[in-house]
Amino acid sequence: MVEHVVVIGAGVYGAAVTASLTRRGARVTVVDAAAPAGGTSGATFSWTNSCGKQPRPYHDLSVASMAAHRALAAQVPHSDWYHEGGNLEWADDEAGRARLRKKVEGVLDYGYEARWLTRAEALSLEPDMNPAELPDEEIAYFPQEGWIEPTRLIGHLLSTSVRGGAELVRDDAVTELEVTDRLVRAVRLASGRRIAADAVVNCAGPRADRITDLAGLVLPMRNTRGVLIYTSPAAVSVSRVIHAPGVHLRPDGGGRLLLHTHEIDSAAHLDDSGEISVEQAAVDKVIEAGRALYPGMRAVTVESVRVGERPIPGDGLPVLGRAVDLPNFHFAVSHSGATLSVHAGDLVAAEVLGEDRDAALAPFRFERF
Numbered sequence: 001m002v003e004h005v006v007v008i009g010a011g012v013y014g015a016a017v018t019a020s021l022t023r024r025g026a027r028v029t030v031v032d033a034a035a036p037a038g039g040t041s042g043a044t045f046s047w048t049n050s051c052g053k054q055p056r057p058y059h060d061l062s063v064a065s066m067a068a069h070r071a072l073a074a075q076v077p078h079s080d081w082y083h084e085g086g087n088l089e090w091a092d093d094e095a096g097r098a099r100l101r102k103k104v105e106g107v108l109d110y111g112y113e114a115r116w117l118t119r120a121e122a123l124s125l126e127p128d129m130n131p132a133e134l135p136d137e138e139i140a141y142f143p144q145e146g147w148i149e150p151t152r153l154i155g156h157l158l159s160t161s162v163r164g165g166a167e168l169v170r171d172d173a174v175t176e177l178e179v180t181d182r183l184v185r186a187v188r189l190a191s192g193r194r195i196a197a198d199a200v201v202n203c204a205g206p207r208a209d210r211i212t213d214l215a216g217l218v219l220p221m222r223n224t225r226g227v228l229i230y231t232s233p234a235a236v237s238v239s240r241v242i243h244a245p246g247v248h249l250r251p252d253g254g255g256r257l258l259l260h261t262h263e264i265d266s267a268a269h270l271d272d273s274g275e276i277s278v279e280q281a282a283v284d285k286v287i288e289a290g291r292a293l294y295p296g297m298r299a300v301t302v303e304s305v306r307v308g309e310r311p312i313p314g315d316g317l318p319v320l321g322r323a324v325d326l327p328n329f330h331f332a333v334s335h336s337g338a339t340l341s342v343h344a345g346d347l348v349a350a351e352v353l354g355e356d357r358d359a360a361l362a363p364f365r366f367e368r369f
């Protein structure tokens with residue numbers, strides 16, 4: 001019987017798994033090598049979406065995950081980490097428009113909510129946008145999408161878990177897993193502490209492959225870096241996620257805005273000492289695109305630039321649930337974890353404690369590698 005579970009990693013996945021296990025009555029120790037939310041979950045665009053997710057089971061998991069965020073926020077007073085403001089997206093060339101049409105048709109086929117807006121309709125949602133930056137029509141609107149503030153969500157999940165009896169260990173890396181007779185028996189930490197476990201959940205994000213190595217298994221990962229620009233506060237009305245051709249942006253609390261584009265990701269460079277720097281010209285270009293779209297951003301400055309590492313399993317899809325060859329070792333690893341973690345973490349936790357979640361988890365098993 002599973003009584004004591006060790007969760008490795010305290011990002012969105014580790015926090016969600018810990019909260020669900022604790023709620024279900026397990027004794028949990030969650031261990032992080034650094035601070036909770038100090039990994040990818042602290043440097044993410046965290047757009048909650050199922051926009052263009054393929055294949056169908058991944059789309060369905062994302063839709064269920066958005067519903068789980070909504071339900072959690074409805075249950076918790078002052079759950080101000082969850083923002084369901086919708087997402088606007090448009091393109092500025094024919095190839096981009098063709099891709100967007102295909103995406104909208106695809107999600108409508110799946111029964112997902114999407115609408116085409118005119119410029120006037122988009123401006124009624126986001127009145128501070130510069131009309132000259134918008135096309136007359138073909139602005140896609142996905143009303144159920146939004147964003148979360150992962151650090152606040154993690155704070156809530158860990159706080160309720162600790163109040164429910166869980167132990168949170170910070171600044172102590174997992175360095176060894178003791179495995180005998182096809183079971184993980186204990187976790188060893190850098191401090192020398194040994195924690196006996198009935199089950200272990202790998203929520204180590206971009207380092208999940210290393211934890212898998214410690215278990216004697218191999219998890220292929222193809223992580224990528226992403227650059228995020230956090231501005232100073234601006235008195236401009238931005239209420240939803242915006243995907244414009246030259247800039248993606250959303251509010252980030254206290255009047256700050258968070259900006260990203262796919263192009264800027266290639267402007268992050270790792271030097272020989274392990275330091276990451278981002279080309280200033282690339283940051284300036286994204287800020288200029290933001291100012292062109294929202295003239296009210298004219299006076300913003302860059303408060304910080306963060307580089308996050310997307311934890312991407314080898315085929316791009318989540319890895320969730322138990323390992324067949326090591327049945328008390330479980331995975332909760334994916335990109336899009338800001339969207340998926342509350343729901344996917346709950347499925348994983350239920351399986352850890354012996355409930356059957358095979359129908360939902362089958363497409364995401366580790367054994368496909």
Ligand SMILES: Cc1cc2nc3c(=O)[nH]c(=O)nc-3n(C[C@H](O)[C@H](O)[C@H](O)COP(=O)(O)OP(=O)(O)OC[C@H]3O[C@@H](n4cnc5c(N)ncnc54)[C@H](O)[C@@H]3O)c2cc1C
Binds near residue numbers: 226
């Ligand atoms: C630029 C960028 C944009 C993104 N945009 C989105 C988006 O719009 N929507 C979306 O849904 N997702 C998005 N993502 C992905 C999403 O942020 C991640 O999937 C999610 O944050 C991963 O959470 P995690 O808990 O798995 O990992 P993490 O948050 O990295 O947590 C893992 C934790 O494990 C700990 N750890 C590692 N090794 C050890 C060890 N040996 N011992 C103990 N602890 C260890 C780390 O310290 C860390 O705290 C984005 C990511 C990036 C980088």
